[in-house]
Amino acid sequence: MSIFLRILFVIIGLFLVLNWGLIMAGIIRKIIARLGMRRGIKIFQPYINLVKNYSIRSQLSHGVMFYLGPVFRLSGGVGIFLFMPLIYGSDLWSNFSFTGDLILIAYFMFFGMLGMALGAGEGGHPYSAIGISRGLAQFTAIEVPMTLAILSVAIQYKTLSISEIVAAQQGGILNWTVFTNPLATVAAMLSLLGAMGHSPFNVVMAPQENPIGPPTEYHGTFLGVLQTNRAILHVIEAVLYMNLFFGGATNWGVLILKTFLIYFWSVFVGMVFPRFRVDQSIPWFLKIPLVFGVAAIIIFII
Amino acid sequence: MSEKKYTTDEKFLAPENRPHTVIGPTGEEIHVDPLNDYFCQDMPKVQSPHTGIVEKFLNWARAESLWVLAYGTGCGSIELPPLFSPRFDAYRFGVMMRPTPRQSGVIIISGYLAVKTLKRAIRSYEQMQNPKYVIALGSCTINGGMYWDSYNTINRLDHYLPVDVYIAGCMPRPEAILAGFGKLKELIKSGNAEGANQYAENLQWYKDNQHKIIKDWNMPTYNW
Numbered sequence: 220m221s222i223f224l225r226i227l228f229v230i231i232g233l234f235l236v237l238n239w240g241l242i243m244a245g246i247i248r249k250i251i252a253r254l255g256m257r258r259g260i261k262i263f264q265p266y267i268n269l270v271k272n273y274s275i276r277s278q279l280s281h282g283v284m285f286y287l288g289p290v291f292r293l294s295g296g297v298g299i300f301l302f303m304p305l306i307y308g309s310d311l312w313s314n315f316s317f318t319g320d321l322i323l324i325a326y327f328m329f330f331g332m333l334g335m336a337l338g339a340g341e342g343g344h345p346y347s348a349i350g351i352s353r354g355l356a357q358f359t360a361i362e363v364p365m366t367l368a369i370l371s372v373a374i375q376y377k378t379l380s381i382s383e384i385v386a387a388q389q390g391g392i393l394n395w396t397v398f399t400n401p402l403a404t405v406a407a408m409l410s411l412l413g414a415m416g417h418s419p420f421n422v423v424m425a426p427q428e429n430p431i432g433p434p435t436e437y438h439g440t441f442l443g444v445l446q447t448n449r450a451i452l453h454v455i456e457a458v459l460y461m462n463l464f465f466g467g468a469t470n471w472g473v474l475i476l477k478t479f480l481i482y483f484w485s486v487f488v489g490m491v492f493p494r495f496r497v498d499q500s501i502p503w504f505l506k507i508p509l510v511f512g513v514a515a516i517i518i519f520i521i
Numbered sequence: 522m523s524e525k526k527y528t529t530d531e532k533f534l535a536p537e538n539r540p541h542t543v544i545g546p547t548g549e550e551i552h553v554d555p556l557n558d559y560f561c562q563d564m565p566k567v568q569s570p571h572t573g574i575v576e577k578f579l580n581w582a583r584a585e586s587l588w589v590l591a592y593g594t595g596c597g598s599i600e601l602p603p604l605f606s607p608r609f610d611a612y613r614f615g616v617m618m619r620p621t622p623r624q625s626g627v628i629i630i631s632g633y634l635a636v637k638t639l640k641r642a643i644r645s646y647e648q649m650q651n652p653k654y655v656i657a658l659g660s661c662t663i664n665g666g667m668y669w670d671s672y673n674t675i676n677r678l679d680h681y682l683p684v685d686v687y688i689a690g691c692m693p694r695p696e697a698i699l700a701g702f703g704k705l706k707e708l709i710k711s712g713n714a715e716g717a718n719q720y721a722e723n724l725q726w727y728k729d730n731q732h733k734i735i736k737d738w739n740m741p742t743y744n745w
Contacts, residue, residue: 256607261585264615270582271626276568277651277717279561279745438623438650 220310228311233300233451235471236458240450241265243479247486254490269446275439281343288338289437289444295331296448299324300455305474307385307467321379324459325369328414331448332358335433342436351433353497354423360504361413361420367512368407372463374519375400381459385467395466402515404464409508411485413500414456418489420500457481533739560741565721568651576712583626583652584709585615587702590625592645595632597658597692609695614702622648627705630682632692633661633674639681640735646682647744651717654709656701657684660691667691680730683716683723 245262252259261267280286302320306312336355339347373379375396376387388394397404413420424433434445457478461467465481468474495503531539540554570576593601604611605618619625622645630642646655657678660666665676678684685708688701708714720727724743732738 252610252612257610258613259610260612260615264586267582267586267615270579271586274579274582275650275652276570277565279650434624435621436623442624 224311225315229301229314232305232312232314233297236300236305236454237447237451239475239478240452240454241269243454243482244450246479247482250483251486251490265446265450269443272438272443272446273440278439278441281436282341284337284341285436285441286338288335288341289441289448291334291338292331293444293448293451295327295334296452296455298327298330299459300451302327303455303458304382304385304462305458305468306471307382307389307469313382316380316382318378318380320381321369321373321384324381325366328365328456329358329362331452339433339436342433344436347433347435350423350435354433357413357420357423357497357500357504360501361410364406364504364508364512365410365414367509367516368403368410369463371400371403371406371512371515371519372396374516375403381462385462388466392466396464400515402511402518406508406511406515407460407464408484409511410504411456411460411481412488413504415453415482415485417485419492419495421489422494422496422500453482454478533737535739538739556741561743561745562741563745564724564743565647565651565717567718567721569718570712570715577710580709580712584706587614587616587627587654587705588619588625589616589627589629590622590645590649591618591620592622592628592642593631594634594638594642595659595661597629597631600658600692600695600698601629601631603695604698609699611699611702614699614706616702622646623650625649626652627654627656628682629656629658629698630662630678630684631658633659633666633668633671634678634681636673636675636734639675639731640738640740643681643731644740644744649717651721652709652715653717654685654705654714655682655716656686656688656698656705658688658693658698658701660689663687663689675734681727681734683719683727685714685716 242262242265244265245260248264249259249262301315302317302323304313304316304320332355336351339351372384376384378384378387384396388396388399392398416424434442437445458468458474460481461474461477465477468477534556538555540552543551543553545551571579589601593599601618603609604616622628626649628642628646628649634642646653655678657663661668661674662678662684665671665674668674669676675681686701686705688697690697693701705714728742
């Protein structure tokens with residue numbers, strides 16, 4: 220297949236993922252509102268917010284790194300997308316996936332956070348550094364069980380290619396990693412709660428509770444870029460989990476259904492449980508999910 | 522904003538904002554004047570809107586996505602939290618609270634404004650980015666209300682910030698505030714809510730009024 224056709228399909232795929240991310244955010248907020256006996260926002264409110272943020276007339280910057288923070292964040296999200304095979308068995312929707320893409324994607328997960336840290340550090344807000352260090356500390360704790368689960372899956376299928384991991388799970392629901400390697404799935408699904416940034420673990424990005432979160436200074440187009448990235452990132456992280464643990468997708472309908480359910484898992488937990496403080500959430504990740512993660516590795520060693 | 526420059530009386534400045542000398546790592550002396558060095562000295566400019574259908578579309582988006590600064594003064598601030606409860610549910614009109622002035626487009630002056638609070642309100646308003654809107658809540662912002670002869674509250678908010686919508690009452694119910702949001706949306710969609718540009722255009726007049734009230738001015742002329 221020519222490189223131009225592949226690039227064309229990557230762009231179309233990015234457009235579809237972005238739109239699904241925005242609509243999914245709207246649907247989820249509608250569900251949350253109905254749970255709270257409210258009518259809630261319009262389904263298309265995320266689009267309106269995006270247009271509004273991109274149309275702010277005056278903007279100010281604190282320096283080069285302040286500009287680059289959202290850019291890094293977006294390139295982190297798009298970077299994960301570029302190397303993620305979306306649809307199993309379709310060459311067109313495999314993006315640029317290659318044999319070692321699992322490692323690259325695990326790296327890109329942290330990339331955006333680091334860029335954001337540099338940008339927010341230059342924001343001039345005296346408490347940005349505190350906000351970002353809390354965020355990074357919690358994300359480091361999330362990464363430990365997540366990485367162990369990913370390694371466990373890689374050891375199980377003896378490959379670092381996401382396409383091959385998906386291929387190994389085909390042929391029935393019982394072939395999915397969730398049934399063949401439940402320990403790794405539990406560790407990964409628990410760390411997903413933190414990675415998606417919903418209730419028990421979202422105090423690091425909750426400017427409403429303490430006005431010191433990293434994006435405090437970001438406005439207008441900067442914020443628009445961050446929102447765009449969040450829409451892409453939520454879908455693409457759910458796609459990663461779908462590929463690793465839930466058998467992948469053979470068409471867009473299955474992809475939409477599975478990503479919605481995976482994302483909804485973090486929302487569901489968030490609606491039931493109140494927020495952890497950072498000093499509670501980090502030990503939590505280093506206890507239960509870590510035990511499952513280590514166990515998922517050990518069963519393949521012995 | 523060129524005719525008259527206000528000087529900041531040094532006795533009101535916080536210690537870290539006074540001119541001072543810092544010794545660098547290699548022993549050189551660096552003279553720092555924080556108000557000039559750390560803060561942007563530019564004055565706001567009138568940002569002319571787009572024309573035709575583009576501006577109409579953008580105004581529609583701005584009207585349907587009102588991000589309100591979570592900032593309360595006076596008694597009215599207690600009327601704001603119920604707006605987001607199931608009973609009134611302002612979310613369905615696209616209204617949302619934001620914690621930081623950088624991200625918000627609407628500031629609600631919710632009641633009487635003490636001289637001390639006026640300074641904070643001005644700082645918050647000036648940190649918001651164009652386009653921005655002001656809703657004045659309660660009779661105190663219209664003519665002083667029951668505080669009209671008080672020694673430390675202002676009477677007409679209009680003299681200090683460009684108000685888009687007044688919501689009269691003492692206190693207005695949350696329904697009245699929702700109606701105020703509806704009125705603001707109408708103004709934005711018709712392209713008449715250009716408070717930020719009005720403020721930039723008449724900055725000298727607004728600053729004159731503000732300096733008449735605030736004697737201990739200890740911030741830059743315009744707080745970006």
